[in-house]
Amino acid sequence: MKKTALLHRLVTVAGLATALLPISVLAASGDLYEADPGSDMILKFTPAGTQSPFVSGLSGPFGLAFDSSGNLFEADLGSGTIFEFTPDGTQSAFASGLNGPIGLAFDSSGNLYEADQFSGTIFKFTPDGIKSTFASGLNGPVGLALDGSGNLFEADYNSGTIFKFTPPGIKSTFASGLNGPVGLAFDSSGNLFEADQGSGTIFKFTPGGIKSTFASGLNGPTGLAFDSSGNLFEADQGSGTIFIFTPAGIKSTFVSGLSAPSGLAFEGAVLSTPTVHLANISTRALVQTGNNVLIGGFVISDSSPKQVLVRAIGPSLPSVIPNLMQDPMVSLHDSTTMEIASNDNWQSDPNASQIPMQLQPHDPRESAILTTLQPGAYTAIVSGKGGTTGVALVEVYDMDTAAASELINISTRGLIQTGDFVMIGGFVPDGTSNIEVLVRAIGPSFAAAGIPNPLPDPTVRVFDANGTSIGFNDNWQDSQGPEILATGKEPTNNLESAILLNLAPGSGYTAIVSDKNGASGVGLVEVFKLQ
The missing domain is CATH 2.120.10.30 (TolB, C-terminal domain)
Known part of the structure; x- marks a missing residue:
């Protein structure tokens, strides 16, 4: 017409x-x-x-x-x-x-x-x-x-x-x-x-x-x-x-x-950098020993320091979850793998009194590190004291979202099984505008890195704060392949999963990673903030 x-x-x-x-x-x-x-x-x-x-x-x-x-x-x-x-x-x-x-x-x-x-x-x-x-x-x-x-x-x-x-x-x-x-x-x-x-x-x-x-x-x-x-x-x-x-x-x-x-x-109307950040990442999984400890990674961008709070939570998790870790420890490492901080019981940390009341762990056996870091890549490792095992949570909080630097990539690696022992990643965008993120589930490509027992066929499903499923993927090339490829952050194995999402700030989102056929193995959940 x-x-x-x-x-x-x-x-x-x-x-x-x-x-x-x-x-x-x-x-x-x-x-x-x-x-x-x-x-x-x-x-x-x-x-x-x-x-x-x-x-x-x-x-x-x-x-x-x-x-x-x-x-x-x-x-x-x-x-x-x-x-x-x-x-x-x-x-x-x-x-x-x-x-x-x-x-x-x-x-x-x-x-x-x-x-x-x-x-x-x-x-x-x-x-x-x-x-x-x-x-x-x-x-x-x-x-x-x-x-x-x-x-x-x-x-x-x-x-x-x-x-x-x-x-x-x-x-x-x-x-x-x-x-x-x-x-x-x-x-x-x-x-x-x-x-x-x-x-x-x-x-x-x-x-x-x-x-x-x-x-x-x-x-x-x-x-x-x-x-x-x-x-x-x-x-x-x-x-x-x-x-x-x-x-x-x-x-x-x-x-x-x-x-x-x-x-x-x-007048003055130009496109500015969106005021939105990844303010918090947390991942719950079954923590064992050796290669099956819980490993949380995060990247701080820009050129200014960033204060973060890293927590390891276990005994205060809901009691309906079986096999809770009773005494989690956390250590923080820089990009060279050097340990730069560690904690067993959070109240023993030198900065414990500076942790905001609402973020203080509920059990004295849980661990926390409050520290200021230069831009770069960091790893938080959660393990059980004395080699104990159980379900635990690793968390990273951005304590200064007003700073120019921000958390742009957050990931967690651990052992993924079935039922209560799947990997559950949570993240919270904070700010005044929507954020575009890429959520990935990685497994098979760990074999090339020499990590034993990789999860063979990971899937990822993302939920909003109301528990509504807002995205699912099995193999990353199935639906958003060209768009994911354009980010330059596509998985290296076709069996791995990824979802591109545009999300509103102010509430939490959950990504659940499990194997398509119910297998167990080492997997990773990852969230990238796209620029």
Whole structure:
């Protein structure tokens, strides 16, 4: 079905009238900038709605995006140019010779992505202006938006599709069957909002792709942008209006009487590193001796120190669990395997009094280490005092999630059996935005490392805090193979398992690892935070 574009100027792709332009930005504060192709101007609005011209004399301005220095970039459709404007309005050409530049978005590294509508291409520009092709063969690329994990989402107008591209450029379909998708914008919870121009609707998609109607009855919705309070601003091209929607969907008029409002961007609105961390990892398993002790690994990123709390829990676990370890010990090792700390009974640790009350073990025989570590890889080994065995829990807590450094990879290796003796890994994302993680279950590849009795065919199932299963995998290549491969963290054995998940912060998740056929062996559960 032919789609009707509501812009002041029209361009066609493959014979279809293609509506021009969304711009997507994350929450920001400050003045709102609007690309108005009807008047060839960029207009500026204060939070109170006071209007003033920012620049005039353009040729079909549509896409807008701010870099981290406060410079405004504009996709000038008519001239095939991306212009850069300093905060005082000084204009220069950033890139020229393009074929229908229309959508713009910056990633957290300062690279600019441009939807080149007539060539069906997304180009990537480094901060120095070096151009490369990120994706091609598209059908009317218009709107662009990046999520907190660096995945690029593209509104493909003519195909009625939203495509998702991983940072290396692996393409998948996020949503289809739309009617002229144009503007894209993410809220702080990772939900994607889409201006569906052909249907006059704004749709909302959860991180998992579940679609709902946020607003309807609009007249050519085009550009979208969130302010710092979570209000959604919408450029309604057909009515010449910018509407505001509260998070609850209550609509009001911000400004009216415009010529053809299209791209929107808030001053200072750039994609920043998401404020979300892996705050806690814990794994429960049957702890034996030798190669079958419980081994927890974690990696601290960035360049600043991080305070962590490492605990070994046994006797205070629920009594319904059989064969609890009665006296667990924990030792902490750096990447050279050197032991840097150890503890038997937590109250004997020099820093015991500094452990927050709610994190102090409930039994004096349990162990804890509170320490500050430099960035790098570390291993916590839990064993039973005097060679005893039993079910125990190893835990690592991030005690300073506000620090620049963070826990980016957490894993635990141990003996996996059946029933109460499967491996149960728990982790808690903490922050204000969603987190994308890769959960892996490893076993067969341990044979090449000389570890005896590897788990032959591990499976992994992930549950949310309500006990609802949100993901299962047996062999990692079965369902998300290309996406997992693109992370560079794919398992080395086809029988091993992995799941990519986009998760909300603030509650715990559980990953259970067991063998597909009920076998026993040494396995590993692992959680990566993807950048």
